[in-house]
Amino acid sequence: MSLDKVARRAKVSTATVSRVLNNTSVVKGSTRARVMKAIAELKYHPNLHARSLAGGKNRTIGLIASNMENPFFFDIYKPVEADAHARGHEVVVANTDYRPEQLVASIRLMIGRRVAGLAVVVSEMDPALIKELTESRIPVVFYDVGSPRPNITNIRVNYRRGIEKVVDYLHSLGHRRLGFVGHHARLAPINERMRAVLDAVARNPSLEVKTAADADTLEGGRQATRSLLASGYSPTAIVCVNDITAVGALRELRERGIRVPQDVSVTGFDNVKLSEFCYPALTTVHIPRERIGHIIVDALIPQPGAAAAEHEIVIDPEFMVRDSTGPAPSASRKR
Amino acid sequence: MSLDKVARRAKVSTATVSRVLNNTSVVKGSTRARVMKAIAELKYHPNLHARSLAGGKNRTIGLIASNMENPFFFDIYKPVEADAHARGHEVVVANTDYRPEQLVASIRLMIGRRVAGLAVVVSEMDPALIKELTESRIPVVFYDVGSPRPNITNIRVNYRRGIEKVVDYLHSLGHRRLGFVGHHARLAPINERMRAVLDAVARNPSLEVKTAADADTLEGGRQATRSLLASGYSPTAIVCVNDITAVGALRELRERGIRVPQDVSVTGFDNVKLSEFCYPALTTVHIPRERIGHIIVDALIPQPGAAAAEHEIVIDPEFMVRDSTGPAPSASRKR
DNA sequence: TTGAAAGCGGTACCAG
DNA sequence: CTGGTACCGCTTTCAA
Numbered sequence: 001m002s003l004d005k006v007a008r009r010a011k012v013s014t015a016t017v018s019r020v021l022n023n024t025s026v027v028k029g030s031t032r033a034r035v036m037k038a039i040a041e042l043k044y045h046p047n048l049h050a051r052s053l054a055g056g057k058n059r060t061i062g063l064i065a066s067n068m069e070n071p072f073f074f075d076i077y078k079p080v081e082a083d084a085h086a087r088g089h090e091v092v093v094a095n096t097d098y099r100p101e102q103l104v105a106s107i108r109l110m111i112g113r114r115v116a117g118l119a120v121v122v123s124e125m126d127p128a129l130i131k132e133l134t135e136s137r138i139p140v141v142f143y144d145v146g147s148p149r150p151n152i153t154n155i156r157v158n159y160r161r162g163i164e165k166v167v168d169y170l171h172s173l174g175h176r177r178l179g180f181v182g183h184h185a186r187l188a189p190i191n192e193r194m195r196a197v198l199d200a201v202a203r204n205p206s207l208e209v210k211t212a213a214d215a216d217t218l219e220g221g222r223q224a225t226r227s228l229l230a231s232g233y234s235p236t237a238i239v240c241v242n243d244i245t246a247v248g249a250l251r252e253l254r255e256r257g258i259r260v261p262q263d264v265s266v267t268g269f270d271n272v273k274l275s276e277f278c279y280p281a282l283t284t285v286h287i288p289r290e291r292i293g294h295i296i297v298d299a300l301i302p303q304p305g306a307a308a309a310e311h312e313i314v315i316d317p318e319f320m321v322r323d324s325t326g327p328a329p330s331a332s333r334k335r
Numbered sequence: 336m337s338l339d340k341v342a343r344r345a346k347v348s349t350a351t352v353s354r355v356l357n358n359t360s361v362v363k364g365s366t367r368a369r370v371m372k373a374i375a376e377l378k379y380h381p382n383l384h385a386r387s388l389a390g391g392k393n394r395t396i397g398l399i400a401s402n403m404e405n406p407f408f409f410d411i412y413k414p415v416e417a418d419a420h421a422r423g424h425e426v427v428v429a430n431t432d433y434r435p436e437q438l439v440a441s442i443r444l445m446i447g448r449r450v451a452g453l454a455v456v457v458s459e460m461d462p463a464l465i466k467e468l469t470e471s472r473i474p475v476v477f478y479d480v481g482s483p484r485p486n487i488t489n490i491r492v493n494y495r496r497g498i499e500k501v502v503d504y505l506h507s508l509g510h511r512r513l514g515f516v517g518h519h520a521r522l523a524p525i526n527e528r529m530r531a532v533l534d535a536v537a538r539n540p541s542l543e544v545k546t547a548a549d550a551d552t553l554e555g556g557r558q559a560t561r562s563l564l565a566s567g568y569s570p571t572a573i574v575c576v577n578d579i580t581a582v583g584a585l586r587e588l589r590e591r592g593i594r595v596p597q598d599v600s601v602t603g604f605d606n607v608k609l610s611e612f613c614y615p616a617l618t619t620v621h622i623p624r625e626r627i628g629h630i631i632v633d634a635l636i637p638q639p640g641a642a643a644a645e646h647e648i649v650i651d652p653e654f655m656v657r658d659s660t661g662p663a664p665s666a667s668r669k670r
Numbered sequence: 671t672t673g674a675a676a677g678c679g680g681t682a683c684c685a686g
Numbered sequence: 687c688t689g690g691t692a693c694c695g696c697t698t699t700c701a702a
Contacts, residue, residue, distance in 0.1 A: 002695055013673045018697060028671060043470050048447040049384040049393075050695035053678045057697095058384075068412070074404050081430070090444065092427050095416065109425065112383040135378050218612045251612045277553045277586045279614040337679055348689045353681060363687060385679035388694045 001044070010038035021046060052114065060090040061300050062110040064103070066122040066185070067216050068095040070244055071272045072289060076121065076143075079293030087301045089116065096122055098185055098216070104129060111136045117300030120145065123185040141299045143292065153299040155292055155313045162285040162317040163196035163239070166267050169283075169319065170237045171207065174328035175265060178209040179235035181224040181245050183216035193241050193269065210235065214245075221248020229256070236264060236328040243268035243275040246282055250324070261326030271320055280323035287317050336379070345373035356381060387449065395425040396452040396635050397445040399438070401520070402551050403430040405579055406607045407624065411456065411478075414628030422636045424451065431457060433520055433551070439464060446471045452635030455480065458520040476634045478627065488634040490627055490648045497620040497652040498531035498574070501602050504618075504654065505572045506542065509663035510600060513544040514570035516559040516580050518551035528576050528604065545570065549580075556583020564591070571599060571663040578603035578610040581617055585659070596661030606655055615658035622652050 007014045012031055019027050020035045027035075038044075052058040061084055065073045077093065084091045092113070094106035103122060107129060110118050118133070121143040133140050134149050141153045170178065180197045194211060201207040212228040214220035221240060225248065228238070238253075240246035246268035253260055260266050260280055268275050271286035292315070299309040342349045347366060354362050355370045362370075373379075387393040396419055400408045412428065419426045427448070429441035438457060442464060445453050453468070456478040468475050469484050476488045505513065515532045529546060536542040547563040549555035556575060560583065563573070573588075575581035581603035588595055595601050595615055603610050606621035627650070634644040 003697095004695080014696075015674080015698080016672060019672085022697085024697095026671070031671080043467065045443060045446040045471065047388070047449060047695050048444075049388045049449065050678090051447075051697075053382070053384045053388055053680090053694090054696040054698080056678065069406070069409050071404070077403070108380060109383075111380040114382060114384065132378065136380065218608055222612075247612055250614075254614065273553055274582075274609075277557075277582055277613075279585075279589065338681095339679080349680075350682080350690075351688060354688085357681085359682090361687065366688080382679050385694090386681080388678090388696090389680040389682085391681085391694065 001042070002047070003044075006035065006038045006042055006044050009042065010034045058114045058116050059088055060092055060113070060115055061117040061119070061297075062113070062115040063091055063093045063119045063296075064096060064106050064110070064122065065093065066096045066098050066103075068093070070216060070242070071274060072242065072244075072270050072287075073121070075272065075289035076293045076296070079290045080119065080296050083294060083297035084301065087297070087303070089301055098123075100126070107133060111138065114138075117141070119143070119296045119300065123191070139300050141296045143296075153295075153309060153311050153313070155295055155315065157287055157315045157317055159192045159317075160196040160199075162269065162287075162319070163193055164200055165317075165319040166239055166269075166283075166285060167197060167200040167207075169321070170239070170265060170267070170325065170328075171204065173237075173265070173325065175237040176206055176208065176328065177233075177235045177237075178207060179225075179228045179233065179238040180209055180211040181221055181228065181238055181240040181249055182211060182213035183220055183224075183241055183245060184213055185216070191241070197239055216242070216244065218244055218248040218251070221245025222252045223248070225249040225252040237325070238264060238266050240266065240268050243270045243272040243282060243284055246284070246324075247274060247278045250278060250280075250282075260324055263329055265325040265328075267325060276322070283322045283325040284320050285317045286320050288315065291315075336377070337382070338379075341370065341373045341377055341379050344377065345369045393449045393451050394423055395427055395448070395450055396454070396632075397448070397450040398426055398428045398454045398631075399431060399441050399445070399457060400428065401431045401433050401438075401457040403428070405551060405577070406609060407577065407579075407605050407622075408456070410607070410624035411628045411631070414625045415454065415631050418629060418632035419636065422632070422638070424636055433458075435461070442468060446473065449473075452476070454478070454631045454635065458526070474635050476631045478631075488630075488644060488646050488648070490630055490650065492622055492650045492652055494527045494652075495531040495534075497604065497622075497654070498528055499535055500652075500654040501574055501604075501618075501620060502532060502535040502542075504656070505574070505600060505602070505660065505663075506539065508572075508600070508660065510572040511541055511543065511663065512568075512570045512572075513542060514560075514563045514568065514573040515544055515546040516556055516563065516573060516575040516584055517546060517548035518555055518559075518576055518580060519548055520551070526576070532574055548576075551577070551579065553579055553583040553586070556580025557587045558583070560584040560587040572660070573599060573601050575601065575603050577605045578607040578617055578619055581619070581659075582609060582613045585613060585615075585617075595659050598664060600660040600663070602660060611657070618657045618660040619655050620652045621655050623650060626650075 003014045007017045017035050020032045081091050096102040117139040119141045143155045182194045201209045210233045212224040214224040258264050268282040268284035271284045275282040275284045338349045342352045355367045416426050431437040452474040454476045478490045517529050536544045545568045547559040549559040593599050603617040603619035606619045610617035610619045
């Protein structure tokens with residue numbers, strides 16, 4: 001059960017057992033064998049808490065996300081886990097479910113665990129929390145939040161550009177009446193993607209838009225679309241905040257007998273795998289989750305040889321045209 | 336940074352600081368206030384490792400899954416987290432990605448963390464590992480694995496029944512040539528769902544089946560379907576191991592111009608939310624993930640008042656008919 | 671190459 | 687109501 005039971009059984013000191021466990025310094029072959037034997041016989045499993053307490057180190061990094069349910073999260077988690085393991089670290093995740101209190105709790109928990117690094121992939125956060133975090137001296141990577149500070153790396157995706165590409169494309173197809181399906185990011189009262197749509201519309205007098213929002217889920221996208229349409233508004237194109245909600249929108253439209261893209265065009269965002277598998281396949285904007293994952297680990301667990309990671313990284317997303325968008329119906333029929 | 340810095344600053348003993356932190360016993364109002372003040376000023380965050388080492392307790396439970404990417408996992412994670420939090424516990428998850436080595440590593444990690452309880456939601460596992468686990472004295476819940484033992488609870492879904500319902504239904508619709516799309520559960524050479532299909536077919540001489548398997552992902556389902564069809568075999572119905580792979584199958588069929596359900600019927604399994612949102616909506620088998628989540632927490636974190644949880648729980652899944660299945664084409668055309 | 675012992679940061683029991 | 691203090695299980699000098 002504990003180190004010294006093993007030591008006793010192998011007739012050595014706890015120091016020696018510790019040495020073979022971590023194979024530090026050189027232990028004589030025969031002693032090592034005796035220790036290993038004792039460990040096996042006792043089914044000994046070192047207490048990780050004691051280990052990090054004594055060692056003052058902790059080979060685990062934390063990853064906090066606002067919605068683990070969205071495959072977007074998993075796509076960044078995966079490379080993070082792989083890279084972290086490759087560097088001998090574990091990763092522990094926390095889900096905030098878009099709840100500010102949960103974010104605070106999760107961050108405190110991570111600090112309490114004395115993680116070696118922390119990645120926070122949420123939409124927005126309180127400046128006080130950021131302060132608390134910087135003062136904890138833990139290396140932190142933010143995705144989509146705040147500005148870089150000492151020991152803080154910031155990854156930012158240029159949503160504005162991405163949305164502009166979407167809106168421009170729809171405009172070029174003749175769409176003038178837009179709809180925007182967002183989600184309640186309780187943490188982000190001012191959703192950058194939505195703002196970008198509104199701004200793009202404001203810039204072009206011939207465009208109009210109406211917005212609706214619900215949960216960041218398939219069902220949420222469907223509900224938002226429903227309320228968008230319930231008002232009597234009939235957009236020719238619906239821009240969704242992400243792929244998941246877009247798939248929800250697709251369903252609502254289908255059930256109303258509205259064809260996509262003949263009657264209404266739909267766009268997603270993120271380019272999650274599902275966007276290729278739904279029907280019709282979504283026109284969307286690609287965000288390189290894998291790359292983001294690598295950046296996170298590089299920033300959190302610096303490699304001996306590697307150059308210091310950048311502190312501010314901006315990603316310009318790529319537009320992907322698929323089958324859910326087409327010319328505005330009025331463009332061919334009404335004219 | 337540490338308890339006694341706080342103690343020093345508040346001019347009290349570490350014992351007192353500990354008391355206010357855990358608000359055990361009664362601390363005089365004024366002293367408590369001083370301590371709180373010191374804590375705030377120092378931005379003190381208790382070291383959780385020290386805490387669990389000293390206290391000998393650990394209010395966290397572990398959850399190991401073989402594929403976090405499948406929404407099935409999240410649907411069970413969610414209630415587990417909610418219930419655990421309600422009982423003052425944290426939950427830490429681990430993903431094995433169907434890799435046996437990773438399963439071993441994850442289990443060892445959990446034991447090392449001295450979790451208060453562990454839920455293992457994987458397809459299959461080594462008896463030696465089960466032994467290691469029972470000897471660790473940690474309360475364990477298995478989903479779909481092994482048999483109940485002391486301090487081990489077993490939740491089992493009657494896949495066989497579920498699959499039988501699917502096959503019977505397809506048979507009643509006139510389907511005779513079946514396809515089965517499975518996945519490489521490297522941990523489960525003998526996949527129960529596949530066996531059930533094979534057995535059902537064996538029992539009925541008029542039925543034939545061919546199987547294919549790939550990854551447990553959208554893409555995997557598509558690939559498996561592709562290889563199923565590449566052989567020249569033309570099933571009138573494809574039974575998929577779960578909803579995700581079924582959605583992959585749907586895409587492959589669509590791209591080949593094969594209509595579902597007119598030309599080929601498709602079935603999923605799990606009744607994940609996506610099964611309602613894909614097109615066409617999947618006929619599937621419902622597995623009550625939420626209920627499973629509750630069972631897990633009840634078994635791992637027993638409540639004072641509650642009765643002891645059962646040690647063996649069998650769930651009979653429910654069949655759900657939706658739009659991806661229909662009469663076999665030959666049934667109406669050839670006859 | 672190995673052992674003894676001083677912590678790491680808390681908790682909890684025992685006095686006062 | 688508060689302080690002193692013996693651990694919890696392991697890592698890490700310092701000596702031998």
